[in-house]
Amino acid sequence: MSALVIILIILLGLFLLVLEFFVFPGVTFAGIGGFIFTAGGIFLAYQSYGVTYGSIALVSTLFVGVIILVLSFRAKTWNRLMLHSQIGGSVETVQESTIHVGDEGIAITRLNPIGKVMINGQVIEGKCPGNFVDENTQVTVKEVYKTYIIVKPKN
Template sequence: MGIIILLIITGILLLILEFFVVPGITIAGIGGFGMIIYGIIMAYGMGSSTGHITLAATLLATIIILYYFLRTKTWNKLMLQSTIKSQVDTVEEETIKPGDQGITITRLNPMGKARINNQEVEAHCPGQFVDPKTNVEVIEVHQTYIIVKPVK
C-alpha cells in the first residue's frame, strides 16, 4: 500500500511541476499522469473497494492541492512570467518608394540593413550578395522590408 501512496503523491507533485514551472507537455507531466494512473491500477488490483477509495482520494487530493497552489503566491516566483516587448520594424511607405537610392549598412547576404532616405530598414537583394557601404536602389517596398539592387 505504501508504494501506491508514494506513486500517487509523486505523480501529483510532477503534475504540479508541469503546470506551474515547466509549461507544455513534458516528461514531468506525462510521468506524473502515468504514476497516478499506475498507482490507481495497483489499488484496483487489491480489490475494487480499495481502488474506488484510492481513486476518490486521489481526485480529492489533486483538487485540493491545485486549489491551494493556485491561491498562494508562492509559485509565482518559480513561474515563467517573461513578456516579449519587441516589435517588428515596419517600412513607412510614404518615405521610401521604388527608385529611391541609399547605402548598405551591413552586408546583404542576401538580406541585411540599409539606410534609405535617412531611415534604417531591412533590405533584401535576391540572387546576389552586396558588400557594406554599397550604393543601392529600391526596387520594391514591402511592409517589413525592401528589395534593392546595387547601383552600377
C-alpha cells in the same frame, strides 16, 4: 497485504503525480509511475479487502487528489513556477511616404542577400535577390513592401 502498505503505495503515486504537474511537465516517468502506483494501490485495496474497502480507497484517493490540486492553486504554486518574462519586440515597417522606387541609399551591412540599408535616413531591412552586396555600397530601391525593400546595386 496490509492496509499501511496500500496507503503508502497510493500516497507515493499521488506524490509522483504532483511532481509530474509541478516539476516535470509533460508525460514523464513521474507521471506514468504516479498513475501506475495510484491505480495499483487501489487495485490492491479491492483485491485484498473487497469491494467496500476498495471503493473507500478509490473515493478517498480522488478526494485527496482534488484537495491537493485545490491547495496548490490557492497557494499560488503555479505563479512561483511560472516564467515572468515579457517579449517587447516590434516589427520595423517601411514608411511608405519616405521611401519610393528609384530612391538611392547605402548598404549598412552586407546584403547576403538580406541585410540593413539606409534609404533617405531610414534604416530598414533590404533584400538583393541574386546578388551579394558589400557594406557601404550604393544601392537603388527596386520595390517597396511593408516590412522590407528590394534593392539592386547602383551601376
